[in-house]
Amino acid sequence: MAELRALVAVKRVIDFAVKIRVKPDKTGVVTDGVKHSMNPFCEIAVEEAVRLKEKKLVKEVVAVSCGPTQCQETIRTALAMGADRGIHVEVPAAEADRLGPLQVARVLAKLAEKEKVDLVLLGKQAIDDDCNQTGQMTAGLLDWPQGTFASQLTVEGDKLKVEREIDGGLETLRLKLPAVVTTDLRLNEPRYATLPNIMKAKKKKIEVIKAGDLGVDLTSKISVVSVEDPPQRTAGVKVETTEDLVAKLKEIGRI
Amino acid sequence: MGPTSPQDLYLPPRTALGPLLSLGTSPGTPPLGLLPLLVPTSPPEAPPCPGSHVRVSPCAVELQSPLFAPGDAMLPWRVSRWAMQLSLQVACPPGALVAGKSGAGARSPSMLVPWPPSLRGSSSLPTGAPEVALTAERYPVQRLPFSEVTEEDLAAFEHMLPGRVITDPEVLAAVNVDWLRSVRGCSRVLLRPRTTEEVSRILRHCHQRNLAVSPQGGNTGMVGGSVPVFDEIILSTALMNRILSFHDVSGTLVCQAGCVLEQLGRHVEERGFIMPLDLGAKGSCHIGGNVATNAGGLRFLRYGSLRGTVLGLEVVLADGSVLSGLSSLRKDNTGYDLKQLFIGSEGTLGVVTAVSIACVPRPQAVNVAFLGCPGFQEVLQTFRFCKAQLGEILSAFEFLDAECMQLVGRHLGLSCPVRGSPFYVLVETAGSSVAHDSEKLTAFLEQALSSGLLTDGTVATEQRRVQALWALRERITEALSRDGYVYKYDLSLPLEQLYHLVPDLRARLGPRARHVVGYGHLGDGNLHLNVTAEAYSAELCAALEPYVYEWTAARRGSVSAEHGLGFRKKDVIGYSKPPAALELMRQLKGLLDPKGILNPYKTLPTRA
Numbered sequence: 001m002a003e004l005r006a007l008v009a010v011k012r013v014i015d016f017a018v019k020i021r022v023k024p025d026k027t028g029v030v031t032d033g034v035k036h037s038m039n040p041f042c043e044i045a046v047e048e049a050v051r052l053k054e055k056k057l058v059k060e061v062v063a064v065s066c067g068p069t070q071c072q073e074t075i076r077t078a079l080a081m082g083a084d085r086g087i088h089v090e091v092p093a094a095e096a097d098r099l100g101p102l103q104v105a106r107v108l109a110k111l112a113e114k115e116k117v118d119l120v121l122l123g124k125q126a127i128d129d130d131c132n133q134t135g136q137m138t139a140g141l142l143d144w145p146q147g148t149f150a151s152q153l154t155v156e157g158d159k160l161k162v163e164r165e166i167d168g169g170l171e172t173l174r175l176k177l178p179a180v181v182t183t184d185l186r187l188n189e190p191r192y193a194t195l196p197n198i199m200k201a202k203k204k205k206i207e208v209i210k211a212g213d214l215g216v217d218l219t220s221k222i223s224v225v226s227v228e229d230p231p232q233r234t235a236g237v238k239v240e241t242t243e244d245l246v247a248k249l250k251e252i253g254r255i
Numbered sequence: 256m257g258p259t260s261p262q263d264l265y266l267p268p269r270t271a272l273g274p275l276l277s278l279g280t281s282p283g284t285p286p287l288g289l290l291p292l293l294v295p296t297s298p299p300e301a302p303p304c305p306g307s308h309v310r311v312s313p314c315a316v317e318l319q320s321p322l323f324a325p326g327d328a329m330l331p332w333r334v335s336r337w338a339m340q341l342s343l344q345v346a347c348p349p350g351a352l353v354a355g356k357s358g359a360g361a362r363s364p365s366m367l368v369p370w371p372p373s374l375r376g377s378s379s380l381p382t383g384a385p386e387v388a389l390t391a392e393r394y395p396v397q398r399l400p401f402s403e404v405t406e407e408d409l410a411a412f413e414h415m416l417p418g419r420v421i422t423d424p425e426v427l428a429a430v431n432v433d434w435l436r437s438v439r440g441c442s443r444v445l446l447r448p449r450t451t452e453e454v455s456r457i458l459r460h461c462h463q464r465n466l467a468v469s470p471q472g473g474n475t476g477m478v479g480g481s482v483p484v485f486d487e488i489i490l491s492t493a494l495m496n497r498i499l500s501f502h503d504v505s506g507t508l509v510c511q512a513g514c515v516l517e518q519l520g521r522h523v524e525e526r527g528f529i530m531p532l533d534l535g536a537k538g539s540c541h542i543g544g545n546v547a548t549n550a551g552g553l554r555f556l557r558y559g560s561l562r563g564t565v566l567g568l569e570v571v572l573a574d575g576s577v578l579s580g581l582s583s584l585r586k587d588n589t590g591y592d593l594k595q596l597f598i599g600s601e602g603t604l605g606v607v608t609a610v611s612i613a614c615v616p617r618p619q620a621v622n623v624a625f626l627g628c629p630g631f632q633e634v635l636q637t638f639r640f641c642k643a644q645l646g647e648i649l650s651a652f653e654f655l656d657a658e659c660m661q662l663v664g665r666h667l668g669l670s671c672p673v674r675g676s677p678f679y680v681l682v683e684t685a686g687s688s689v690a691h692d693s694e695k696l697t698a699f700l701e702q703a704l705s706s707g708l709l710t711d712g713t714v715a716t717e718q719r720r721v722q723a724l725w726a727l728r729e730r731i732t733e734a735l736s737r738d739g740y741v742y743k744y745d746l747s748l749p750l751e752q753l754y755h756l757v758p759d760l761r762a763r764l765g766p767r768a769r770h771v772v773g774y775g776h777l778g779d780g781n782l783h784l785n786v787t788a789e790a791y792s793a794e795l796c797a798a799l800e801p802y803v804y805e806w807t808a809a810r811r812g813s814v815s816a817e818h819g820l821g822f823r824k825k826d827v828i829g830y831s832k833p834p835a836a837l838e839l840m841r842q843l844k845g846l847l848d849p850k851g852i853l854n855p856y857k858t859l860p861t862r863a
Contacts, residue, residue, distance in 0.1 A: 033619070037717035083683030103573075192672035192713035192720070195704050203773075 004058045004155070004177070006049045007117040009108055010042040010065050012074040013128045026226045028097065029128075038074045043081075044183040049121050050082030050151060057155045058119070060084050064111060066104050066167040068093040072206055079201035080193035082133060086206035087111065095218060100129075103211075103218045105137035110139040110214040111141055117178065119160070124149055135182035145175040149184040165244025258734035387432050387439040390484045392823070396856055398485045401467040404444050408464060412446060417779050419494065420822040421445040430489055433482045434475045434536075438822055440483030440642075442469065442581025447494045451499040451577060451608040453458035458492060458606065459575025467852050470602040472513065472544025475536040477745070480601050481544065485854040490606065492543050498522055499609065506585045506614040507566060512543025512607045528614040531558040535729060543607040549599030551817035554776040557685065558615055561598055566596045569609035581611050596843065601819050602854040604847045613743045618650075618685035620692045623721045624700060626812050627676030631754045633708045634678050637751075638777060640708065641682055644699040648692050651683035652778035653728050656757065659774050660727070662734040669727055674711035680777070681728050708767060731774055738787040739769050742796070744803050746782045747813035756806055760786065763802070781816040820858045828860060 013143040014020065015035040023030055033078050052058040063078035065071040075086035089107050091099060112120050120142075125132035137226075139146035147153075147162030151170065160175045165184045172173040193201070238244045249255045314471060333831045337414050390396065412420045422444055431440045461468050469487035473646035479598070492513030500507040509685040510519060517537040521531045532545060544550075548570065549561050551811045558564060567582035580594055628634045634654055641649055657677050663669045673679070696714065703709050715721045735741050748756070757773035764771060768786050775783040782802065789794055804814050809828040815824050817833075828837060840859055844851070 012581065015718050017722070035716075037719075040719075189670075192715070194673060195700055195709070195712040197712065199701060199704075203284070 004118040005060045005116065006052065006058045006062070006119040006121055007108070007112055007115060008042075008045050008049045008061060008063050008078065009040040009104070009120070009122045009134070010063055010074050010078050011123070012036050012065060012071050013126055014129050016040060020155060022227055025075060026228060028224065028227050036070065036073075038077050039123050039126045039128075041125060041127075041183055041185070043072075043123075043190040044185070044187050045121040045123050045181075046078045046081050046083060047188045048150075048172060048181075048183055049119075050191075051188065052119075052153075052155065053082065053084075053182045061130050062087060062115060062117070064089065064108070066099060066211075067091055067096045068105055075206050076201055077193065079204045079206075080198045081191060082197065083204075085204055087115075087196050088206055088208045088210050089214070090210055091218065098220045098223075099218065100220050101131045101133035101137055103143055103216070103220060103248070106216045106218075107211055108134070108138045109141035109212060110216055112138070119178065120144075120180045122180070122182045124184050132182075135180055139180035142178075142180070144178050146180045146182070147173050147175050148182040150181050151184050151186040153181060153187065190233075205251050208228055216224075265459065288363045309649065312704070322360050322695065358364065366610045376862065380808050387436050390440055390479070392424075394822075396484060396861075399467070399855055400850065401487075401855070402465045403467060403486065408460070408466065409444065411460055412444070412457065414454055415460075416448055418448060419447040419449070421447065427489075430471065430474065433479050435477060435479075438479035438482060438484070440469070440485060440487065442489050444533040445489045445491060447491050449494045451495075453569060454490070454495075454571045454606055454608050456575050456576045457575075458571055460574060461488065461799040461852055462574045462850060463489075464849055465852065467855050469854055470543075470547070470593040470597045470606045472541030473536065473539040474549070475513065475545070476548060476821055477743075477818040478815070478821030478855070479823045482547070484822060486749035487855065490717040492541050492608075495543075495608065496595060500581070501532060501614075503527070505583070505585075506610060506616065508614050509581060509583065509611045510542060511609050512546070513541050516540050516542055517544060523614045524617060527617050530554075530612065531564040531615050532561065542610050542612070546598055546607050546610055547600060547602050548819045549817075551776070551779065551781070553651055555776065556652060561612075562595060565594060565598060565610060566613055567810045568597055568607055569580055570594075570597050570605040570607050572605045573665070573850065573853050577608075579603065580610050583611050584612070585613070596847075599819070601821060603844060604853065604860045606853070610748050617689070619687050620685070620689040620716075621650075621721065622684045622692060622696050622714060622716050623710055623724045624684075624696065624714045625672055625724045625727070626680045626681045626682065626703070627673045627710040628678040628680055628708065629710050630677060634680055634754075635750060637680055637703060637708050640703055644702065645682070645684055645695055649682070649697060649778075650685040651681065653681040653775065655679050655681075655731060655774035656754070656772055657726055658770055658772045659731045659734075662738055662770065662772065663727055663730055666737040667730055668732040669723075669730065671727075672713050672724065677709040679727075681724060728774070731772075732785075735770075735772070735785050735787055740788050740791045742786040742788070742799055744782075744784040744814075745816050745818045746784060746803070746807050747816035748778050748782055748810055749812070750777070750780055750808060752810055753777065753780060756782070756784060756803070759806070760784070760799075760803075764798055767798065779816075801827075807831070822857050825856075825858055826860045 013036060014031065015037045015241065018035050021030045022028075046061075046063065047062045049058065053061050061083040063075050063083040065075050068091065072086075072088050075088055079086055089111075106121075108120060120135075120138060120245055122135045122138070124135065132170070134153040135148055136146060147160065147164060149165045150162050150164045152163035156174075158180050159175055159179050160181070162173045162175060162181060164171045164173060237248065239248055246255070261419050380509070383586075390830055391398070409420060411421070427442060427445055430445055431442055432438070435600060446457055448457060458468065460466075467487040468490050469481075469483040470490045470492070472492050492511070493525045495511040495513035496515065496518075497511050498514060499511065501508050501523060503526050508519065508523060515538065516530065516532070516534070519542060520533070520537065523530060531554060532550060532552045533554045534540065534550060540550070546561055546565060551560070566584065567580050569581045570578045573852070578593070597607060619824070626637065628637060638652055641652060655678070657675070657679075659673075660671050660679060662699050664671065684696055700712060701715070704712065713724075715724055746756075752772050756772055761771045764786065768788050770785075770787045773782055773783050775781045786795075786799060806828055807814050813831045814827050818824070820828060837859065841862070
């Protein structure tokens with residue numbers, strides 16, 4: 001069956017465990033010298049794509065990332081996990097700050113058509129902006145069906161059964177391929193890239209192109225006004241007895 | 256000695272939850288929000304072998320708190336004694352009662368506070384009375400003829416430390432028990448000085464009155480050295496937690512002895528440095544205690560022992576005199592280096608009140624590689640290779656055997672990231688250049704893989720992955736404690752023979768033991784040997800001791816690599832030190848503490 005081809009989008013973000021600091025001029029957060037890694041949800045997307053390939057349902061997995069040169073590290077990680085080749089859409093650092101979901105969606109839509117893929121996989125959202133829009137916009141631009149917050153994915157011939165995590169529980173959709181899927185936490189547990197694969201990944205190709213080559217306009221109509229720290233948590237109050245606690249709670253009108 | 260290496264703690268991965276654990280060290284009402292979620296669990300008490308094994312654990316308290324996201328594994332905690340105190344009996348044998356009329360809390364009836372155990376969640380441990388037997392009753396030890404605390408003494412202390420003389424039985428119940436819940440004293444007085452001057456006054460008074468004193472830091476030691484044996488006055492450094500200075504060019508930190516290691520770490524990290532030592536107990540242990548026990552830890556391989564990184568100490572001697580050697584000089588060869596006497600003296604030669612320590616620049620690039628090896632020979636060769644290829648960027652080299660991996664998988668649900676192998680190695684590099692370190696590490700891994708030293712391996716640079724890999728090594732103790740009763744040994748052995756004792760014991764013990772595992776700081780030649788069994792058994796204990804000690808002594812190893820001797824290993828010093836050395840130690844003790852009031856009954860064996 002292995003005729004399907006998958007495009008997986010991965011984003012390089014500030015590492016999940018790093019303590020974020022706001023820049024003094026409030027234009028953003030400090031990124032210089034700060035540890036970056038692949039967005040956790042993107043890892044899940046790559047893992048899913050590789051699993052589909054292992055099940056012989058997908059023939060080729062292409063990993064793509066938009067941004068400055070360092071994105072190539074992220075693409076390498078995807079290759080080490082099992083992607084076949086990579087595409088780096090190079091955007092200079094200054095412009096990369098203004099790359100938003102709509103711009104990335106335009107790039108992905110063009111690439112999906114150019115590479116003639118049947119499935120576009122993305123993480124549901126990035127942990128730096130929490131937008132949760134890129135997948136949906138990509139589907140919109142391509143006019144493809146979408147299955148977002150996927151917690152289970154099954155290929156059924158030329159259709160895709162997607163189980164989605166929604167507020168009320170789980171929703172199952174059947175989508176006709178080609179389609180866009182965004183991954184949620186419970187879809188899978190991403191593998192560790194093992195040494196033999198890391199070695200192999202070095203030989204895999206990463207093609208570098210520019211957004212202009214795809215005919216995509218990266219201008220954004222959104223500009224960041226300011227980035228600020230959340231208000232500081234005030235200290236709590238310690239009381240000695242339960243009676244005191246109840247009295248205090250009444251005092252501040254909580255009970 | 257404090258839990259100097261994470262393998263001895265069943266604490267969650269490194270920094271993440273340290274501050275929460277330190278909640279336990281402040282006596283008093285626990286935060287109410289957490290109370291309904293505590294499930295005290297422990298099997299019935301059993302008398303241990305007199306001597307050295309550590310009865311680790313099955314007294315872990317499962318802390319199921321809304322602080323953890325549902326997706327995370329519920330990490331069982333050792334929430335410290337304040338949880339246990341609620342159902343501890345505080346009763347002392349007659350010899351230890353406070354003489355004179357009863358003051359607040361002087362006469363303590365059984366303080367069994369009925370606590371409805373909220374049986375939430377899945378605990379794989381049987382519930383039982385979380386009581387720790389009194390050291391005085393359980394071990395063959397006689398109280399020395401020290402004075403007993405009187406009302407006059409309490410008044411004198413109150414004058415010196417207004418409001419910081421604690422006699423509340425609930426509070427005392429907590430500080431009388433060690434972290435492993437293996438020993439319990441019956442002290443009636445807890446003192447909390449804030450300054451060196453106060454410590455000096457306290458010791459002067461105790462010296463005059465012949466009152467025994469038990470210094471206590473974070474109370475995270477593994478050999479019962481941080482709690483009283485009888486009614487020694489507990490001298491806590493909890494309020495001596497000021498950072499006095501930090502010089503950001505030299506990296507010299509000067510602070511009081513009661514500073515918590517993790518907080519010091521955070522302070523210097525903000526200024527581009529890190530502490531030269533790191534251990535799982537960092538959220539609770541005090542730097543004074545680290546110094547007093549010569550703590551080793553994770554960074555030992557890279558930055559060496561406290562004997563090298565401590566620049567100066569301020570110590571109060573047994574008679575109250577203050578020895579102020581708080582220097583910040585890197586080099587000072589004027590006379591005998593007295594601070595070395597106090598480092599590792601476990602509170603028996605003086606009370607450390609301030610420390611000057613050299614911190615190191617914070618590494619820009621940290622990588623962790625987790626490797627599988629087909630045999631112990633290959634583990635040793637990988638180590639040689641590592642040292643040669645990675646050289647100056649190598650910062651940790653730990654190993655564990657297949658049984659350890661099985662146990663963390665079975666009891667904690669942690670999956671093995673590489674192919675199943677007889678041995679696993681965790682290599683950490685830390686350096687100043689991401690590119691340089693990655694290149695070296697990659698070259699090393701390629702070569703190691705192609706020369707058949709490795710079965711498989713994986714590398715991580717992202718914090719989350721790094722912590723996940725470290726967890727496989729750090730949570731072994733936790734997994735062991737869930738496997739049954741644990742006999743724990745901490746040995747230094749020649750590298751080539753580091754693991755041999757494990758298959759040897761497996762053969763010797765046969766089906767009597769559930770698991771015999773070996774893991775530890777291979778880089779430092781330190782083996783953590785653990786034997787699990789269904790329950791304590793005198794027969795099994797006899798099969799282990801003195802066999803393990805004799806085995807170690809025959810190879811000129813150390814019967815306590817980093818934990819120290821404390822109370823529970825004080826009688827085995829002979830396996831690693833000759834009689835002449837012990838005699839000299841006794842003489843030094845006699846010189847510095849002629850009345851023997853500092854941390855009695857510990858470290859050195861009682862003279863027969």
